[in-house]
Amino acid sequence: MPNxxxxxxxxxxxxxxxxxVNIIGRISSFIQMHPQSKFFMKIxxxxxxxxxxxxxxxxxxxxxxTYRFPSSQVLGLGQMITTVFVLQIGKxxxxxxFPNTSVEIPKxxxxxxxxxxxxxxxxxxxxxxxxxxxxxxLRRFAILFTMLGEYYILSVRPTMPIVCTxxxxxxxxxIAASNDLSYDSKGYLLVxxxxxxxxxxxxxxxxxxxxxxxxxxxxxxxxxxxxLPAMLLICMISGDIERVSQFEYWLDFNFLLVFSGSCFMGFxxxxxxxxxxxxxxxxxxxIVGCVKNILVTxxxxxxxGDYVFSFINFMGLNTSMLGSLFYSYLTFIKREPxxxxxxxxxxxxxx
Numbered sequence: 001m002p003n004x005x006x007x008x009x010x011x012x013x014x015x016x017x018x019x020x021v022n023i024i025g026r027i028s029s030f031i032q033m034h035p036q037s038k039f040f041m042k043i044x045x046x047x048x049x050x051x052x053x054x055x056x057x058x059x060x061x062x063x064x065x066t067y068r069f070p071s072s073q074v075l076g077l078g079q080m081i082t083t084v085f086v087l088q089i090g091k092x093x094x095x096x097x098f099p100n101t102s103v104e105i106p107k108x109x110x111x112x113x114x115x116x117x118x119x120x121x122x123x124x125x126x127x128x129x130x131x132x133x134x135x136x137x138l139r140r141f142a143i144l145f146t147m148l149g150e151y152y153i154l155s156v157r158p159t160m161p162i163v164c165t166x167x168x169x170x171x172x173x174x175i176a177a178s179n180d181l182s183y184d185s186k187g188y189l190l191v192x193x194x195x196x197x198x199x200x201x202x203x204x205x206x207x208x209x210x211x212x213x214x215x216x217x218x219x220x221x222x223x224x225x226x227x228l229p230a231m232l233l234i235c236m237i238s239g240d241i242e243r244v245s246q247f248e249y250w251l252d253f254n255f256l257l258v259f260s261g262s263c264f265m266g267f268x269x270x271x272x273x274x275x276x277x278x279x280x281x282x283x284x285x286x287i288v289g290c291v292k293n294i295l296v297t298x299x300x301x302x303x304x305g306d307y308v309f310s311f312i313n314f315m316g317l318n319t320s321m322l323g324s325l326f327y328s329y330l331t332f333i334k335r336e337p338x339x340x341x342x343x344x345x346x347x348x349x350x351x
Contacts, residue, residue, distance in 0.1 A: 042279045049269075049276035049285060050292035056265040057135075063262050067255050070247060071240035076120040077231045078259070079266025083224040086267050087217055098218035105222050108213045113227040115201035121234075122194035129187030138191040139289070140173040140320055145199035146286040153203050156281065161330055168323030169287075176316025198289075202273075202282035209278045216274045224270075280331075287327050 063069045090096040099105070126135055143166050150156035158166075208219055235241050249255040276285045 038279075045272070045276045045279040046284065046288045049272040050288045052265065052269045052272040053289045054292040056262065056269045059258060059262045059265055062258050063255075067249055067258070069249075069259070070243040071235065071238075072125050073121060073231065073235050073238065074240050074244045075259075075262060076117075076266070077228075077235055078263040079120070080224045080228055080231060082263040083220060083267040083270055084228065086264075087221040087224075090217070091221075096217045098215050098221055101222075105214075106226060109208075109219065109222045109226060112201065112204055112208065112219065112223050115197050115204065116223050117227045117231060119194060119197035119201050120231075122190045122197060126187055126191035126194055129184050130191060134176070135187075135191060137173045137176045137317060137320060138188065139195060139198075140169045140324075141192060142195035142198040142286050142289075143283070144170050145195055146202055146283050149199045149203035150206075150281065150283055154206060154282070156283075158283070162283075162327065165323045165327040165330065168326070169320045172316045172318070172320025172323060174316070175319060176313045178312065178316070198286060199282075202277060202285055205274065205277050206282045209274070216271075216278060220270050220274055284331055287324065287331075 060072075060075065063075060064072055069075060087096065087098075091098060126138075130138070147158055147163075147166055151158070205219065208214070209216070214222065273285060276288060280288075
């Protein structure tokens, strides 16, 4: 009996120290045993990502346009620091777990950090220069780039209905952009570059998640940590650090609240992106980010203050939105046959 009690005590201590990890494992096991629950998690992950993507665009727009914060790069740096800080605290408290730092980490993460920093810089820069509706329209080209990336890198062959929805989304975007009365060539270049980085990041993230070397949290943590010095150097060389130090609203409580919210939402967006990609495909994650733009586009016509209405532009917006809705129907309601890369795919549990 004494030996038995000692075993019970040790077991209870072990269970307590890894309580959160065990919960995640139990949830994963339950999902694997119940296909309907797995389908529910696919939808839940997609909704979580869509809401996060919507909120961060609005918050970033307020910081960069309403308050005229002088540097999108410094804002991105704040989002990176917040991601590293939150994940490190989570690991210290044993809420989450991921591999310790080693010389093998950069090799396991690469090239994701390069795509991540390019995505961050171009995305924030495009948000600053373009109207909210046009920004979200041009982001639809990421769908086309992601579909091509999945085909060539992951050997995923999309069905003909999926190809048609992608053509509708991108075609509507081209119609809208052809009559954009607030045309900004640099803004267009930034957003299209953002599309390329988004597609590459999504495809390679799916590839890294399938290998399960670092897990969700490891990818997020080291992705941000590795690029922190480079991002800081960019901010210093460009003079953004000096401009930000002279920003007039640092003592304004409302600005500090919005700025802090943007930094935290950077972490939430990265987590929701990884979660959605792990349960779905890279293409679905990209399109979910565009489906949420149904709200962003129409709200932006009223709250952004920088949308110039024209009939052709408005029709292009709606064509692209209808394509987004039809893709959602095919993916989550009609439930197309699984993609090649997703056969026997199991939800990922962080190591």
